[in-house]
Amino acid sequence: MTSNQPEATVGDLGEQGILETILPLLDSRKANLGPGDDAGALSVKSSEVLVSVDTLVENQDFKLVWPSGLEHRAYDIGWKSIAQNVSDINAMGGTSTGAVISLSLPASTSLEWVKDFAQGIAEAINSLGATELTILGGDLGKSTEISVTTTVLGECAHGKILRSGAKPGDSIAVAGRLGDAGAGLEVLEHSRDANTWNRAVRRIAEAQCRPVPPLGSGPRAAEAGAHAMMDISDGLVRDSARLAKSSGVSIDFNRQALQTFATRLTPAAQLTGADPMDWVLHGGEDFGLLATFPAGTEIPEEFTVIGAVTARSGRRSQVSVDGKLVTANSGFDHFN
Amino acid sequence: MTSNQPEATVGDLGEQGILETILPLLDSRKANLGPGDDAGALSVKSSEVLVSVDTLVENQDFKLVWPSGLEHRAYDIGWKSIAQNVSDINAMGGTSTGAVISLSLPASTSLEWVKDFAQGIAEAINSLGATELTILGGDLGKSTEISVTTTVLGECAHGKILRSGAKPGDSIAVAGRLGDAGAGLEVLEHSRDANTWNRAVRRIAEAQCRPVPPLGSGPRAAEAGAHAMMDISDGLVRDSARLAKSSGVSIDFNRQALQTFATRLTPAAQLTGADPMDWVLHGGEDFGLLATFPAGTEIPEEFTVIGAVTARSGRRSQVSVDGKLVTANSGFDHFN
Numbered sequence: 001m002t003s004n005q006p007e008a009t010v011g012d013l014g015e016q017g018i019l020e021t022i023l024p025l026l027d028s029r030k031a032n033l034g035p036g037d038d039a040g041a042l043s044v045k046s047s048e049v050l051v052s053v054d055t056l057v058e059n060q061d062f063k064l065v066w067p068s069g070l071e072h073r074a075y076d077i078g079w080k081s082i083a084q085n086v087s088d089i090n091a092m093g094g095t096s097t098g099a100v101i102s103l104s105l106p107a108s109t110s111l112e113w114v115k116d117f118a119q120g121i122a123e124a125i126n127s128l129g130a131t132e133l134t135i136l137g138g139d140l141g142k143s144t145e146i147s148v149t150t151t152v153l154g155e156c157a158h159g160k161i162l163r164s165g166a167k168p169g170d171s172i173a174v175a176g177r178l179g180d181a182g183a184g185l186e187v188l189e190h191s192r193d194a195n196t197w198n199r200a201v202r203r204i205a206e207a208q209c210r211p212v213p214p215l216g217s218g219p220r221a222a223e224a225g226a227h228a229m230m231d232i233s234d235g236l237v238r239d240s241a242r243l244a245k246s247s248g249v250s251i252d253f254n255r256q257a258l259q260t261f262a263t264r265l266t267p268a269a270q271l272t273g274a275d276p277m278d279w280v281l282h283g284g285e286d287f288g289l290l291a292t293f294p295a296g297t298e299i300p301e302e303f304t305v306i307g308a309v310t311a312r313s314g315r316r317s318q319v320s321v322d323g324k325l326v327t328a329n330s331g332f333d334h335f336n
Numbered sequence: 337m338t339s340n341q342p343e344a345t346v347g348d349l350g351e352q353g354i355l356e357t358i359l360p361l362l363d364s365r366k367a368n369l370g371p372g373d374d375a376g377a378l379s380v381k382s383s384e385v386l387v388s389v390d391t392l393v394e395n396q397d398f399k400l401v402w403p404s405g406l407e408h409r410a411y412d413i414g415w416k417s418i419a420q421n422v423s424d425i426n427a428m429g430g431t432s433t434g435a436v437i438s439l440s441l442p443a444s445t446s447l448e449w450v451k452d453f454a455q456g457i458a459e460a461i462n463s464l465g466a467t468e469l470t471i472l473g474g475d476l477g478k479s480t481e482i483s484v485t486t487t488v489l490g491e492c493a494h495g496k497i498l499r500s501g502a503k504p505g506d507s508i509a510v511a512g513r514l515g516d517a518g519a520g521l522e523v524l525e526h527s528r529d530a531n532t533w534n535r536a537v538r539r540i541a542e543a544q545c546r547p548v549p550p551l552g553s554g555p556r557a558a559e560a561g562a563h564a565m566m567d568i569s570d571g572l573v574r575d576s577a578r579l580a581k582s583s584g585v586s587i588d589f590n591r592q593a594l595q596t597f598a599t600r601l602t603p604a605a606q607l608t609g610a611d612p613m614d615w616v617l618h619g620g621e622d623f624g625l626l627a628t629f630p631a632g633t634e635i636p637e638e639f640t641v642i643g644a645v646t647a648r649s650g651r652r653s654q655v656s657v658d659g660k661l662v663t664a665n666s667g668f669d670h671f672n
Binding site for chain 2: 043048050060087139163230
């Protein structure tokens, strides 16, 4: 393309032209039937399939340009749409096997944007190690704001691990990042000038745009005998309260164990003046795994024990840190 | 609710409150694991699962108030989001078994709207006869325009029927409506006053808002030995051209057979001055089935033979009516 030509838009190309751009970037070879017919088709090895869906909407889940001045690449939107869904399958102890993607775009969106988006999807699948995941199909349509809905299918080789299985006496442990994406969001939203960031701050901002769920750790935890598991998408306190409520237990975290995660966020805290422990307790979207294991379990080494499951002292499940109650005051609700 | 109280909105309720309203309206009892954990889980009887996804966006796929003055109910949006997806599974010769639904809404949306939407989903599942379909989960989020993405899973008992299997000498037949939804769209868009419509016109407008894919006819066609099948979502000519191209054949329709469908649309044509045959040839979103059957097949009785599959006369697949070429000039492209 010469610089004199206006950039091609999805409105210029139409559905067929967009598909001809996207599909070669996505690997559908492992599908029984990939994109192009009325539905895709996928082999299932076991007698059960897992399904999860998540949507990313412009200005709700990402901003094309953050207040810090950082531009949010289409690549990152593609990446995150895969990451958060394969995380849900991982959190059941499963492996992702197939996905369909629905993309709604303004007609003025450039073809380059769409390519970058598809590359982010392909690269997330490769880099996160979702090697059994194949793209089965999708939908394309027009909208005024960018919206991406990804549905992922998966299977469990070791039985599915629910939120409801935690027992008093279990250890509670985390794999993957904790607080990084929350710190990244604050840096993107409130820090003035992305150009002045050092490498440590850039890495933290990137954790918001390009989260890295610990794939493989879900099946390993299931195989090791985890009682309960979920991914941390809305913050440690809010999500652990859900796990505690589902299981009819309480959870007490160990501040010293959490401090290790907070310390890693010091560069962002220095920039914004925040207490990094707030990100560890309340930051969402790292898609780390929260799992409980019975005493004596050989817990997979990538998990860090951060507390214990206890019996409820009253009728309600509680979450505490060193015995002091915490609530999800800054947890995330899409509508509040 | 008294008339003095402002109507509750989804912003007032938050995610949890919305879910508590929606979930009791949807039947998830047949799921191995329904909404509430990281992923849903569904039993699979065969070794293959089918997947299809479609999105409906405000002002693209529906208008909350049509130019005719007719209000588009949330119920109809829920209905159509199910109908168009179960149609894709039907078009493979399959039966829909599970669905996940992602709903993006402005915070100002009323709780009543959300209830009506969920009732439309539940009623579509019942009325269309998708009796094996269960809701496995979903996602809720904020947006400036209403957007619904539904993903449906299914299975084939008689093998899946692709678009690519048509052979010269096959009969081509249609089950379900043809042109009704296209006529309905024109009535909704261009007719002046919905209050003046007679019952026949109302029925045609309703075909756009509440399509009725002929579920069951897909598996029956597969069992009868259909060579190729697809649903008609973008218009008979456009979709049959896709089938012809996939199969490397041409298709010739019989005008007299199509006339039967056009005649039914006379009440709408009288209102708008259109030629009803244009709706039959180019109208989309009826989600009728287009199938080809080899000579001698006992074609299921709900199918009407409307033409024949022929060998290509040149290098390109062609679609004709009584031997005269037709093209999808008024077919639908989301981006054009």
